[in-house]
Amino acid sequence: MGSPSFHELKKQASLFLKEKIKSARLALTDVTPAELLTEEVTNEDAWPPDTRSMGLISRAAFEVDDYWRIVDILHKRLWKFDKEKWRGSYKALVILDHLLTHGPERISEEFQSDKEVIKEMAIFQHLDQERFNWGLRVREKSERILKLLEEDRTFLKEERCRARKLTSGIKGFGSFTQRRVSKRLTRSRSEIYITCSYNIDHQDEDEDKDLDFLDHPLNEDEHWDRVPLVST
Template sequence: MAAITRVSFEVDQFQRIVKILRQRMVVFDRKEWRGMCNTLSMLNHLLLNGPLSVFSEFQHERAIIEDAIKMEWIDERGFDCGLKVRNIAEKVLRLLEDDMFLKDERERNRKQSIGRITGFGNSSFVIHSETNNGRDGSLMLSNHQTCENDCIADDHPFVENEHKTAQLLLSSST
């Protein structure tokens, strides 16, 4: 989702993404509920992390999303497949109806994404700190691997140097 969100800031790719999401919403079939669930999840992610124009682009699809809220599909085992679709559709519809709620959720989401340690295993990770603002600072890991402070948050379209004020996540206390 992050890769799609990143390319959604390019005009050509944005139009392509909108077209694909609209096509998937129009062909919604309750027996194929996973497609709608994935489409609504992507739309939710784009509303919270993508360009602001996503909000205006999907105003006309509110009727389709309202239909998804009404969806009921219980499979042969008694599992309510429509529950997840309904929950995501309700959240997306609320984001599309209330621009102040959208603004607050985008801000909350942006704040949560700043200051995380990223990466896993032997791959490098990022430490955001007040004491280590420059790119020349490094941390020696236990396996003698050096990680440059190449902040991934710099790539986030809503970041304006907030990562420089985050607290030190790993301390050197003994």
């Protein structure tokens, strides 16, 4: 095998540096793993948020502190939308879609104030170098989010119900045991920390326990008083 190219070495060095920075932030600041992961999956690079990361973020959102950190990041990403830097905003919509259907019910109220910028995204037009219509993809996602944020919440309730049934169906297929993650199963250090903190595997005891993302007590409003893509 030939020696690694300069670009490959540069890429490896960049990834190594990013991992060191994340480790330092976790060790020296009050940043949380969920916060780092949300920042990472809504950046401007060409990688879309993966299903595993979205699941970890939606579970973390049931913790009040992480909820506000995640929400703040998504607000900032949405309001930074423009024709040049659109990927982070689009990826924020992807995360928001998952949170609306799998996260705390309060998410719907929290993002009512973002409807105007989401409407602006709904008229976005962009073709990449391979003539893929990302403008259409962004518009479709924007229109879906706006529908989920409608005041009567009919569509939102239907989608949350559909998510519940889907999760129930996955639960019924095969048998899984709860376990702690002891080796590197994810792409980023942030995901490893979250996976260890939030046991993401299903339990066999009671089907309803696996669906608590829809019935979690933190869905009640009184618990939420706040104290202070994309492949080219």
